[in-house]
Amino acid sequence: MANILVCDDERSICEMLDISLRREGHRVETVLGGQAAKNKIDGALYDVIITDIKMPTIDGIEVLRHAHGVSPDSAVILMTAVDDYEAAVEAVKAGGASDYIRKSPGLVDEIKLAIKRSLEKLVLSRQNFALRRDAAARNSLDNIIGSSQAMEKLKQTVRIVASTASTVLVHGESGTGKELVARAVHVCSPRATEAFVSVNCGAFPETLLESELFGYLKGAFTGANQNKRGLFEVADSGTIFLDEISEMTLAMQVKLLRVLQERTVRPVGGTSEISIDVRVIAATNRELDKAVAENLFREDLYYRLNVIPIRVPPLRERREDIPLLVNHFLKKYATAAGRSILRVHAASLDALCGYDWPGNVRQLENTVERAVALETTDELRVELPAERPKTRAAAASAGAGTFPETGADAVLPQGLGMETYVAGIERSLLQSALNQSGGVQTKAADLLGISYRSFRHLMKKYEL
Numbered sequence: 001m002a003n004i005l006v007c008d009d010e011r012s013i014c015e016m017l018d019i020s021l022r023r024e025g026h027r028v029e030t031v032l033g034g035q036a037a038k039n040k041i042d043g044a045l046y047d048v049i050i051t052d053i054k055m056p057t058i059d060g061i062e063v064l065r066h067a068h069g070v071s072p073d074s075a076v077i078l079m080t081a082v083d084d085y086e087a088a089v090e091a092v093k094a095g096g097a098s099d100y101i102r103k104s105p106g107l108v109d110e111i112k113l114a115i116k117r118s119l120e121k122l123v124l125s126r127q128n129f130a131l132r133r134d135a136a137a138r139n140s141l142d143n144i145i146g147s148s149q150a151m152e153k154l155k156q157t158v159r160i161v162a163s164t165a166s167t168v169l170v171h172g173e174s175g176t177g178k179e180l181v182a183r184a185v186h187v188c189s190p191r192a193t194e195a196f197v198s199v200n201c202g203a204f205p206e207t208l209l210e211s212e213l214f215g216y217l218k219g220a221f222t223g224a225n226q227n228k229r230g231l232f233e234v235a236d237s238g239t240i241f242l243d244e245i246s247e248m249t250l251a252m253q254v255k256l257l258r259v260l261q262e263r264t265v266r267p268v269g270g271t272s273e274i275s276i277d278v279r280v281i282a283a284t285n286r287e288l289d290k291a292v293a294e295n296l297f298r299e300d301l302y303y304r305l306n307v308i309p310i311r312v313p314p315l316r317e318r319r320e321d322i323p324l325l326v327n328h329f330l331k332k333y334a335t336a337a338g339r340s341i342l343r344v345h346a347a348s349l350d351a352l353c354g355y356d357w358p359g360n361v362r363q364l365e366n367t368v369e370r371a372v373a374l375e376t377t378d379e380l381r382v383e384l385p386a387e388r389p390k391t392r393a394a395a396a397s398a399g400a401g402t403f404p405e406t407g408a409d410a411v412l413p414q415g416l417g418m419e420t421y422v423a424g425i426e427r428s429l430l431q432s433a434l435n436q437s438g439g440v441q442t443k444a445a446d447l448l449g450i451s452y453r454s455f456r457h458l459m460k461k462y463e464l
Contacts, residue, residue: 005049013079044217050111077097147324162185175315235276263275334372
C-alpha cells in the first residue's frame with residue numbers, strides 16, 4: 001500500500017478521498033491548500049500526491065512543480081474541472097504529472113485506477129534503480145560452482161532457507177562468495193521477481209550509511225537538496241543484502257535493530273515512519289559471537305540477524321572444487337580477452353590444488369585472470385601468488401625474521417622510536433597489499449584483514 005497526500009480546497013473532496021483510500025489500505029493525509037501541501041512534501045516522503053489544480057493563492061501546478069523539485073520519485077495526480085482541463089493535459093505532456101482526472105461523479109473510482117497505474121510505474125522505477133545500482137546479474141545456484149560434499153550441503157541449505165522469510169546471516173572468510181550465496185537465496189525465494197539491493201556497510205561512514213539505508217528529506221543535512229528514498233524502501237517486497245555487517249558502528253546497530261523489530265524506517269530529517277516488507281540477509285567475515293563478547297557488536301542485534309546462519313566454507317576445505325573453478329575462470333577470461341587457451345598445464349593445476357588460498361575464490365579468480373592476460377600459448381601456466389605479508393607475531397613464531405633484529409637487550413632497533421617503527425611496518429604492509437592486489441584497494445584491505453574504511457584511513461595517513 002502507498003503513502004498518499006491529498007490536496008484540495010474543498011473539505012468534502014478531501015474527506016471523501018480520505019475515507020475511500022483508507023478503505024483500500026493506503027495511508028492518507030489531507031490538506032486544504034497549496035501552501036499546506038508544500039509544507040507536507042518538505043517534511044515527509046509520499047508515493048502519490050493528489051492535488052486539485054484550481055486553488056486560491058497557490059494552485060495545483062505550483063504544488064506539482066514543488067513536488068517535482070523536492071520529491072521527484074513521487075507520482076503526482078492532478079484533479080481538474082472543465083475550465084482547467086487543458087492545463088492538466090499540458091502538465092502531463094511536460095512530464096511533471098503522472099496522470100490527470102476530471103472531476104465527475106465517478107471521481108473516486110477514477111482516482112483509484114490512477115493510483116494503481118502510478119504505483120505500478122513506481123515499483124518498476126524502483127526495480128530499475130536497484131538493477132542500475134547493482135549491475136551484476138542475479139545469480140542462481142548454478143553460479144555457485146562446486147560439486148564437493150561441502151558445496152552440495154551449502155546448496156541444499158540455500159534451497160531450504162529460500163522458501164522462508166527469515167533473516168539470514170552468511171558468514172565465512174573474505175573471498176568465499178558470500179554475496180553469491182545471498183543472491184541465490186533471493187533468486188530461489190518467492191521474492192525472486194522483486195529487487196535485490198546490496199550495500200557494503202564498511203564502505204560508508206556512519207552518517208552516510210544512515211541516509212543510504214533509510215533515505216533523507218530535503219534540508220536534513222548540507223547537500224540534501226531533495227527527498228531521497230533509502231535502500232530499505234528501494235528493496236521493498238524484495239531482499240536487502242547488508243555486507244560487512246560487523247563494520248557497522250554501535251550507534252547504527254541500534255537503528256538497524258529498530259528497523260528489524262518494527263519493520264519501519266524513518267528517513268533522516270523525517271518524523272513519520274514508512275512501513276517496509278524486506279527480507280534481510282547480512283554477511284560478515286568476522287566471528288560475531290566474539291565481537292559480542294568484546295562489546296563491539298550488540299547481542300540483541302546478533303540474535304536478530306542470526307536466525308538462520310549459513311557458513312560458506314573456505315577454498316582449502318573443498319580443494320576438489322579447484323579444477324572446476326580454474327576451468328570456469330579460464331573460459332571466462334580467455335573469451336573476454338579473445339584468447340584461444342585450451343587447457344591448464346598439468347603442473348600448474350597441481351600447484352593450484354595444493355595452495356591454501358588465504359584469499360579464497362576471489363584470490364584464485366584474480367590469479368587465473370592474471371595468468372590468462374600473460375599467456376601466449378594455448379596452454380595456461382599459472383604462477384602462484386606471493387606470500388601474504390605477515391604480522392610481527394606471525395613472523396616471530398615462524399622464525400621468518402621478517403622484522404629487523406633488535407638485539408638481546410633492545411626493544412627497538414637502535415635510533416628508532418616506537419611510532420616511527422610501527423609506522424614503517426604499517427606503510428610497508430599497505431604497499432605490499434596494494435602491489436599484490438594490483439592496486440585494487442578493496443582487495444588489498446581483504447588481504448590485510450581490515451575493513452575498507454580502515455584501509456582508506458591508513459592510506460590517507462601515509463599519503464599512499
